[in-house]
Amino acid sequence: MDRPLHGVRVLEVARSANVASAGAVLADWGADVIKVDTPDGDGRPAPGPVVAAPNRGKRSIGLGLGMAEARPVLEELIRRSDVFLTDHPAAACAKLRIDLDEVRRVNPGIIYVTGSGCGTAGPDRDRGADEATAFWARGGSADGLTAPDAGHAAPTPSSGYGDNVAALAVAGGVAAALYGRRATGEPSVLDVSLLAVGAWANQFTVNSALAAGGPLPKLDTRPQSLGNPLVGGYRTADGRFITLAMSQPARHWPEFCRLMGRDDCAFDPRFTAPDTLAEHIDEAVGIVATAIAARSFAECCRLLEPGTGAWAPVQDGWEVGNDEALIANGRIAEVVDARGGTQRLVANPVKFDDGRLRLGRAPSVAEHTEDVLREIGFDEDALTELKFAGAIS
Structure with a gap:
C-alpha cells in the first residue's frame, strides 16, 4: 500500500508554503487534493521549483x-471533502465564510485544519508570521546557531526550511485525524503553528532551559568545546567540510589516526583516556584539523x-x-511538468x-476548474453563467 490516503479528498484554501507543502505530502500519499486558486491566479508564484514542489499532485x-x-x-466542494485545509487567519476566514462554523454547517463531519503562524489562540492569533519569524527566530533555531560574538542572527539555511518541517506535522496530524474519525466518528479541528513546530524542533534546548530556570549559556561551537576532537566540522584542503560525530573518542581515536595516516598518534596516552584527553584537547583537535586540512574533500x-x-x-x-541513498530509497523522484x-x-x-x-506535476492555475465542477454536478449552462460572472476561470 504505497498510497494509503487513496479515496480521501482534501480541499485546500491556502497560499503559504507550510500548508501548500502539507497538501503536496497528502497528495503523495494518495489523497485527491483540490487547490482553490483565485480566478486570475493572483498570489501564485512564478513557475519553477517553488511552485512545482508544494503544489505537485494537486488539481x-x-x-x-x-x-x-x-x-x-x-x-x-466542502460537502464532498474529508478535510478542509487553510492558512487564512480568523478574520479572513470569517470574511470569506470559511471559518469553522460555516464549514461545519455545510459538512459536519469534515476535518478542519489551520496552518497558522503563532497559533489560533492567544494574543498573536491574528498576527502575520512566516517561517523566518515564527519558526526560525521566535522558535529558537536562530539563537541556537548564532555565535555569542556574531554581528547578526543566523538566517535560515534555505527558503522554505521551516515550512517544510511544519508541512510534515500538518500531514501527520491530518492522517491521525482521519484515523480518529474512522474509529470514533468524531471529526477533529487541528491547528499546527510554525511557532509550535519551531519549539518542537528545539525541544531539548527549551526543556533544558525550563529545567534550569533560566536561559542557558551560549555554547561554544568549536569542536573542542565538547571535549572531543572527533565531534564537529573540519575544513578540507579544497575548502569543503567534513563532519565528525564519533561520540566515543577513546574507542575511535586509534582507528581515525590510522585511516588518516597518523599512526604515530594512534596510541598516544595523551589522547586515549578521557582524563588525559581533556588536558590535551587543543593538541588533539590540532591533529585532526591538520590531517583533514592536508587532504582534499574527496580524499577525506x-x-x-x-x-x-x-x-x-x-x-x-x-x-x-544526487545522493545515492536518497535515490535508492526513492526520495528523489521524477515528475513530468505541464510542458512535458x-x-x-x-x-x-x-x-x-x-x-x-x-x-x-503541479497544476497550472485553474487548470481543473471545469473538470472538478462537472464531477460535483454543475452542467454546461451553470459553468457558462459562473464564467460570465467572473466567479470561476
Missing part, C-alpha cells in the same frame, strides 16, 4: 471565494569510508539531490512498503 480550480455566485460551488571521504565511526560529508543542494519536461524533486520522507513513489 487547481479558479474560484472567487468572495463572490456570491461562487458560494454554491464552494459549498458543494575515501579514507574515512571504511571506518566504524560516524562521519558525513557536508553536501550542497546539488549533492543532496522531466524534473526531479525531493519526495516526502515517508516510504510506504516497497512502492515506488509516483509524483504528479
